[in-house]
Amino acid sequence: MPARSLPVPDGLEGTRVDAALAKMLGFSRTFAAEVAESGGVSVDGRVVGKSDRLSGGAWLEVVWEERQEPRVVPVTVHGFGIVYDDDDIVVIDKPAGVAAHPSVGWEGPTVLGALAASGYTIATTGAAERQGIVHRLDVGTSGLMVVAKSEAAYVALKRAFKEREVEKIYHAVVQGHPDPLSGTIDAPIGRHPTHSWKFAVTPDGKDSVTHYETLEAFRGASLLEIHLETGRTHQIRVHLAAQRHPCVGDPLYGADPTMSARLGLTRQWLHARQLSFHHPANGEWVTFASDYPADLAHALEVLRTG
Numbered sequence: 648m649p650a651r652s653l654p655v656p657d658g659l660e661g662t663r664v665d666a667a668l669a670k671m672l673g674f675s676r677t678f679a680a681e682v683a684e685s686g687g688v689s690v691d692g693r694v695v696g697k698s699d700r701l702s703g704g705a706w707l708e709v710v711w712e713e714r715q716e717p718r719v720v721p722v723t724v725h726g727f728g729i730v731y732d733d734d735d736i737v738v739i740d741k742p743a744g745v746a747a748h749p750s751v752g753w754e755g756p757t758v759l760g761a762l763a764a765s766g767y768t769i770a771t772t773g774a775a776e777r778q779g780i781v782h783r784l785d786v787g788t789s790g791l792m793v794v795a796k797s798e799a800a801y802v803a804l805k806r807a808f809k810e811r812e813v814e815k816i817y818h819a820v821v822q823g824h825p826d827p828l829s830g831t832i833d834a835p836i837g838r839h840p841t842h843s844w845k846f847a848v849t850p851d852g853k854d855s856v857t858h859y860e861t862l863e864a865f866r867g868a869s870l871l872e873i874h875l876e877t878g879r880t881h882q883i884r885v886h887l888a889a890q891r892h893p894c895v896g897d898p899l900y901g902a903d904p905t906m907s908a909r910l911g912l913t914r915q916w917l918h919a920r921q922l923s924f925h926h927p928a929n930g931e932w933v934t935f936a937s938d939y940p941a942d943l944a945h946a947l948e949v950l951r952t953g
Contacts, residue, residue: 648710648711648712648713649710649711649713650708650709650710650711651672651707651708651709652706652707652708652709653671653706653707654704654705654706654707655667655690655701655702655703655704655705655706655707656671656703657703657704658703659671659701659703660701660702660703661700661701661702662700662701663697663698663699663700663701663838664679664683664688664690664695664696664697664698664699664700664701665679665680665683665697665698665838666679667701667707668682668683668688668709671707672709675750676838677750677844678711678714679697680697680838682709682710682711683695683696683697684696684697685711687709687710687711688707688708688709689707689708690702690705690706690707690708691705691706692706692708698838698840717748717749717750717753718749718775719748719749719757719759719760719763719775720749720757720760720763721760721763721764722756722757722760722761722764723761723764723765724742724745724756724760724761724764725742726742726940727739727740727741727742727745727761727765728740729765730791730935730937731933731935733796733928734796734797734928735795735796735797735799735800735926735927735928736793736794736795736796736800736804736926736927737762737767737793737794737796738791738792738793738794738922738935739758739761739762739791739792739793739794740789740790740791740937741758741784741788741789741790741791741792741919742789742940743786743787743788743789743914743940743942744756744786744787744914745757745758745761745786746758746786747759747780747783747784747792748777748780748783753786755786758780758792758794759777759778759779759780759794762794767796768796769794769795769796770796770797770798771795771796771797771798771800771801772798772801779794779795779796779801780794781793781794781795781801781804781805781808782808782813782878784919785880785881785884785915785917787897787914787915787917788914788915788917788918788919789917789918789919789937789940789943790817790918790919790920790937791919791920791921791922791935791936791937792919792922793922793924793935795927797927799927799928800927800928803925803927804924804927807924807925807927808878811876811877812924812925813922813923813924814874814921814922814923814924814934815874815875815878815919815921815922816872816873816874816919816920816921816922817872817873817875817883817917817918817919817920818862818870818871818872818873818917818918818920818939819870819871819873819883819887819894819915819916819917819918820868820869820870820871820894820895820916820943820946820947820950821868821869821871821887821892821893821894821895821916822867822868822892822893822894822895822902822903822906823867823868823869823891823892824861824864824869824892825859825861825869825871825890825892828860828861828864829859829860829861830858830859831856831857831858831859832856832857832858832859832886832887832889832890833855833856833857834848834852834855834886834889835848835849835850835851835852835853835854835855836848836849836852836853836855836879836880836881836882836885836886837849837851837852837853844899845881845899845900846879846880846881846885847885847889848885848886848889852879853877853879854877855877855879855882855885855886856875856876856877857873857874857875857876857877857882857883857886857887858873858874858875858876859871859872859873859874859887860872860873863951865950865951865953866950866953867906868895868906868950869892870947870950871887872920881900883917884897884899884900884915884917885900887900888900888901894915894916894917895907895910895912895915895916895946896910896912896913896914896915896916896946897914897915897916897917900915902915909949910945910946910949910950911942911945911946911949912942912946913942914942916943916946916947918937918939918940918943919937920936920937921934921935921936921937922934922935923935
């Protein structure tokens with residue numbers, strides 16, 4: 648098994664073990680957490696957990712099992728749509744059940760695999776399994792994604808997302824009725840303290856800002872339009888659940904399974920409805936929109952007639 652032994656840099660003083668491994672060894676946060684949970688990380692001879700904090704200068708020892716690197720597998724995906732395509736970008740309409748890119752532990756279809764099956768070549772640098780990916784949608788979230796096809800577009804779009812120059816509009820159906828009906832949720836998001844596959848509002852999390860507006864109110868639920876300033880993993884789902892208004896159909900963050908069943912939902916009612924940005928080739932402001940897929944449209948109709 649591969650192993651590393653090295654001192655903790657002073658700059659990582661107070662950093663969580665999983666975050667430090669990601670920075671020092673290039674692990675994903677998920678894999679780093681798994682290594683720690685399996686007892687593979689020790690500091691000054693003492694085994695530590697993923698959420699323990701490191702001290703600068705401490706001696707870190709890491710042992711892990713190698714895994715096969717994820718790779719892009721071309722596969723035709725039902726419902727996968729091409730909204731726009733040119734030499735620099737391709738805008739896709741992602742169905743639920745599709746990951747943005749391959750990763751350890753995921754064996755289902757991916758956006759890059761679907762593009763490859765459709766004959767697209769994503770020519771950018773970086774890890775082969777993530778080429779062209781400048782932002783992601785959760786596996787269970789449908790809607791719009793832009794993928795860079797050229798290196799120049801990749802660099803420009805990565806910068807635009809980092810600088811919050813991209814307008815991302817989502818629609819979500821949530822349980823209950825937010826009070827006030829429109830507002831802003833400004834709360835930091837980080838890894839859940841006890842569940843490595845979840846995220847939560849935490850004091851030491853990353854800055855996260857979500858704006859919402861109620862479009863329709865139903866019996867026991869509301870349709871919201873959501874504008875994201877930041878793009879944290881699970882941000883909408885975490886912020887709304889923290890307000891006690893989880894997305895309908897989202898059991899991971901506390902949705903009522905009875906309501907999900909009544910609406911025929913097997914995933915969260917969350918859709919990336921609109922995406923706008925400056926085109927990386929000419930700077931023109933472009934906007935793309937996506938209709939609700941059949942499962943979300945059906946659930947909405949049940950709410951409207953119920």
